[in-house]
Amino acid sequence: MAAILKSRIAMPDCASPLAATEVATSIDRAAGARGPFRPEAWLNARQRSAVRLAVYGFRAADIAAVVGLAVLALWSLGSVDPRTVTVAAVLPMAVGTVTALSLLRGLGLYRFGRDGAPLIHLGCVVATGLLATGAAGVVGLLFQDHGLGAVIPWGVATTAALMGLHGLWLGLTTRWRRQGILSPNIVIVGAGRSAEALIERALERRDLNVLGVFDDRLSRTPDHLAGVPVLGPADALPNHRILPYVDRVVLAIDAEAGPRVRELTRRLETLPNPLTVLVGAEAGREAAMARLAEAPLATIGDGGAADRRAFAKRMQDLLIGGLALVLAAPVMAVIAVAIRLDSPGPIFFRQRRHGFNQEAVVVWKFRSMRHAAADATASRQITANDDRVTRVGRFIRATSLDELPQIFNVLTGEMSLVGPRPHAIGMKTGETESALLVAEYAHRHRIKPGMTGWAAIKGSRGPVATEAEVRRRVALDIDYIQRQSFWLDLWIILITVPVLLGDRAAVR
Incomplete structure (x- = not known):
């Protein structure tokens, strides 16, 4: 019975709230109980980030x-008219505003940690x-009381507003932590x-959510561990429905199993999830646990450059x-009408595709093929003069308007x-699944995933008919991930339209 349950919960899954409930129920059923680490709120890695x-x-x-309260204070003194405003009137409020915002960040008041x-x-x-308020008052006195009349009301209103806002922030983060949203989700191999x-x-x-354990030696492994x-x-694990909910994979192997550690590490490094290797007694050490618990989700506001890029x-x-x-x-309205008039069937084509961290997402496109020939798993990729494509479909595919x-x-x-x-999901190159x-x-x-990308503007778009094309697509995608920045993204967006319209060779 345990083997049957394990095989059932290894199915891929769409990351909707209902699917999250199904994943949780499947895990509970496999364990025969709720389990000690089951989070109250099941969010996938994208939602948690x-x-x-x-x-x-x-x-x-x-x-x-x-800033709004500073402007309001100056307005109450009639000092916001750009034609009559003076440096002496504005400077105290400006110094007070900069001081307040600098201290909020400098004192670490955006790091909502569990120990605070x-x-x-x-x-x-x-x-x-x-x-x-004191800094603004000192500057106001230096300018012979200019702007000082607004300092005290601004200081009181600003302090009260910040107290209310940070009380709200603390309440939200406390709730998220209680639900397990801010505790890193891990699985153990x-x-x-x-x-x-x-x-x-x-x-x-x-301070960790341990969602499950995986082990090759199932004949010697109990149905649950602690x-x-x-x-x-x-x-x-690579195709398990729980993977989109996992923040980190932890390989915990006994010290004497050196060759097994190397083999499992090689296999697990292909996952999109970060991998941590703990060998022997290190798994129980405080330092090792602290490193796991200090994953980005553990303390809001301390994620560094990666979080700034993501934001x-x-x-x-x-x-x-x-x-x-x-x-x-x-x-889009014109295309919708044209599709409706051209061939019977729905206007949109929806297809399950892999998103962030193996999440299954439903991607929307304008329907470009005959409805009866729809291929949700891309088992047969598009070819030149494909008989499945409609008249309108040929045009919107050639111009990439079907992606809008x-x-x-x-x-x-x-x-x-x-x-x-x-x-x-399950797309094939020839007779083999592309992911393999x-x-x-x-x-x-x-x-x-993106509407456009580094691979797309470098000519790797549309179907991948050979193993070499799959390798080139993956290499370009990984190159982009390593180089990603705001300005690179902006350049790719700007160059996408001329590159796509100028390409007459790609099959789309």
């Missing part, structure tokens, strides 16, 4: 409040308001003594994607404007 980036929203709200005491946090917010020591220590700390369900062999990329997607939707709306509905995928956060093109041709294939999923 979006929560982590919420700190930038927190900071934006603080900036808006502090709320009263100390709010006390630092009050101190920030007082120091900013290996069901030996090292894995058991890691689980027992994690039970004491309660209450955590054993979900199958290590080879089942900039998301803002780019929302701003440019929103503008693109407005501009493309009339064109993916703007909705971008705005919902499932895709990005720029990234590796999402491939259909290149060991690093899943590395494409370490970032959200």
